[in-house]
Amino acid sequence: MSTPTVVKYEEALTRYEPVLGLETHIELGTASKMFCGCPTTFGGEPNTQVCPVCLGLPGSLPVTNRAAIEGIIKIGLALDCDIVEWCRFARKNYFYPDMPKDYQISQYDEPLCVDGHLDVEVEGETYRIEIERVHMEEDTGKSSHVGTTGRIQGAEYSLVDYNRAGIPLVEIVTKPIPATGDKAPLVARAYATELRELVRAVGVSDVRMEEGSMRCDVNVSLMPRGASEWGTRTETKNVNSLRSVERSVRSEIERQAAVLDAGGKVTQETRHFHEDTGTTTSGRSKEEAQDYRYFPEPDLVPMAPSREWVEELRATLPELPAARRRRVQQEWSLSDLELRDVVNAGAVDLIDSTIAAGADARSARKWWMNELSRQATEQGVDLASLPITPEQVARVQAMVAAGELNDKLAKKVFDGVLAGEGTPDEVVAARGLKVVSDDGALAAIIDQVIADNADVADKVRGGKVAAAGALVGAVMKASRGQADAGRARALILEKLGVS
């Protein structure tokens, strides 16, 4: 009898409780590398951004980039960590061809930032993710594998480019995350998403996951429901999209549940996630456990960030995503559900900027969340990628407020701007979009509409004021949308003697 290799997710969760842990690496957006002056720009020709230091040439020595340390301290502060008063870099020793010195300059038992937290929300529930540490290290070079498969397995040889070697890398390590139940994959994803937003807001990295500037190592273990002792964990390395973070947790839960159901033991190991299948496979099983032989980096002196420096950096922190969300919820009078929709649509910044450009909160949210969200969905792009600025949206709304445009015309202006026809004012002029506000012209249209709809007009005269809506609609149609619907309604009621 063969045992199943996976258990259905929902079924697995009836018997097991997952415990998560995430180690996230984020490349900082400094101009130069962590320990040398080579540029960090992405996509350069191979081995054009290297020097004796980042190539690990004999005799070369590292010197720490101050901006990188400022960056990690800002991240630590944003995560509400303590910034330690004294710490050292350490060498993590292991041999690997893409690591020029065959040790990585990292931090071991003296991380720069400790004991923080990040709150994330999943389906209306808040999960507090405790942050154990945030430390500084350096990135490695990049190997491409030459052979029939193009992958590391079965390659004949490899080619190494060290342009990425020595890019400043911040590692953010959570404490174990228990009690997420069947939400575990979503919590993992929400954490990675929130962390990305936080780091972007702090302004120390663009966090482009597609360029590998943020990677997650995802730890998962299962314990039987009701048990108190955690199971053996696996570490899925280098998961490089938010969706993959979620999928890798899900797939590991399914796989580990099958192992445990069959009476087996989960092996403590590193695993690799495959985008195509959505599953993980085992890394090479080691003959012997890794022994990194950490010791204090003698080429770099200890860091002792002064309290003054830390406070200066704290003062530069912008409003963080969570605080901003709290503020906008209150200022814009949003329900929890409405706020979640705005956040999920990635519209907080856009609406906030539109308000800053003069629009009222309700209108700003209405345009971005309705008309523009629809356009974005149709085009299959992010809201932020639409070719329209918050200032332009605010301008359109200003014309609506002034009675120059109505909502229907406003949508036509958006169509024009998104089609590249120019600014809102240019589109209005070019398309001749203008509310008919001349009562004389409007009165003529109304007279015609009343004549054409005598039965409806009679109902209104008889006291059925609600029926006036049909007449207003007819006026709008006859004016090709350029009439001011409110003004038309008032004139109709006046003419029919019911005002």
Next chain:
Amino acid sequence: MSAITRDEVAHLARLSRLALGEDELDHLAAQLDQIISAVARVQEVTAEDIPPTSHALPLTNVYRADEVRPSLTPEQALSGAPAAEEQRFRVPRILDEEA
């Protein structure tokens, strides 16, 4: 009693990426045993409250400004390479993502 076993010496050789022959391992095992026994004298320092010293001088906070400096040319970077291809260092096949 010896301070270090032959198996431990073989393990150290693997950790150190040294493909040592049997004779060399035997010879080294004897010498390392002698050396380790001698340097173990540091363990006579038993006071726990002595802070460790990792650096010769008590310097702290040495940083450089985040300024780009000229890199090597690819020709210079690759000048010592045992093998190169497509402006990259050519290396033998790599066994796993992390050795």
Next chain:
Amino acid sequence: MGELVRKSAAELGALIASGETSAVEVAQAHLDRVRAVDGEVGAFLHVDAETVLAQARAVDERRAGGETLGPLAGVPIAHKDVFTTTDMPTTAGSKILEGWRPPYDATVTRRLREAGLVILGKTNMDEFAMGSSTENSAYHVTRNPWDLSRIPGGSSGGSSAAVAAYEAPLSTGTDTGGSIRQPASVTGIVGTKPTYGGSSRYGVIAFASSLDTPGPFARNVLDAALLHETFSGHDRMDSTSIDQPVPPIVEAARRADVNGLRVGVVKEFAGDGYQAGVLNRFNEAVELLESLGAKVVEVACPSFTYALPAYYLIAPSEASSNLARFDAMRYGLRVGDDGTRSAEEVMALTRAQGFGPEVKRRIMLGTYALSSGYYDAYYGKAQQVRTLISRDFERAYEQVDVLISPTTPTTAFPIGERADDPMAMYLADLCTIPSNLTGNAAISVPAGLADEDGLPVGLQIMAPVLGDDRVYRVGAAVEKALEDRWGGPLLAKAPELAEVAK
């Protein structure tokens, strides 16, 4: 032997500056001397006459162009093969780097060039500076000019031999546990270990990063100070470099007086294992200092007896990591890359073949000391010893201005005697190691010849961090008084080397 090669560096600098001779002429004289004696001495790994003469011509042209140059412009120097040089191979005495041409100059190299010194070539050394005899060079042995059957000290043995054999008036070295002072001592010349961080390590192929210190060799104290001043000082490429002015060492070397100075004799550095002739010369030096007006007291530094074992944990630990990069991937030797072997296998084969026995021993020892389960008992304890030694020094320097001891317990030993006895070899650094562990300044100056073998004995003078001027001041005073007594430098007593006919 020509007259020019007997001159001191300061004299040569002055002769060139005055136009009485040229840098080219001086360089040629030294090239001739190298050709005549280095077949026997073996001080150099690499000498290329054309490169040397081109440098000398450039100095003469700079001078002719009206440029004001320093006191050592045009003076030849032998450069330890541990410093990177763009125009000469750099091997650190190892097969694993055979033929490597670095794409960058070490800071010390750059400063030598800027000051107009003419780099004669690269000198032999124990592989990766690990050793006290230069027998661990992967290329050849270097012989002591005083007795060609004996070692020139190490690891900077090529540099000490070159200066002692009049192949160069100056040379560079690096001192990790005594690698400048011990070779200076056994070849009868002057060698200084500056304060750690006083001279840049950028471009120095690392042995033990927290201990390595570049420093000068010369035939007299003033020359050593001039060279020391030329290449030292803050370097922003080295994070451990001290951002303060270099102490006034040249002035101190010229002052050469010890009147009223408090001198401490390290009590622990005498007794078993010390050659009688070494102790005799040392005791005479103590009396000499007193006669010159110094106040000499005995000082106890009990933790110094743990310095050697601590050093042989700390240095190999750092070395095991520093030498990891020699992995056959980016530069240097590659062995066994036949298309079937993995990178991992090629690394291990290359390292097994490319490193010599002492380097492998130390890598293994360091790997052991850092490995899980042993770290606290070995590396951790060694770091505590380091603290205790600092405290001993601090207490001592409350009482005295400088400490003195023999530089090394014996005179030059015969080549081969300790080659496969690591523990015996390690004893050569017994007195020099404490200064490395604490970053202090120290110098070795000639103290005379041992009665039993007629070989040079060195006097070590130690001072606190940034007390480099003190060691020069005392060293110069001792040198002056002894040369008065001897009627000339100690090196004048060395036997003439047979010159090979041109």
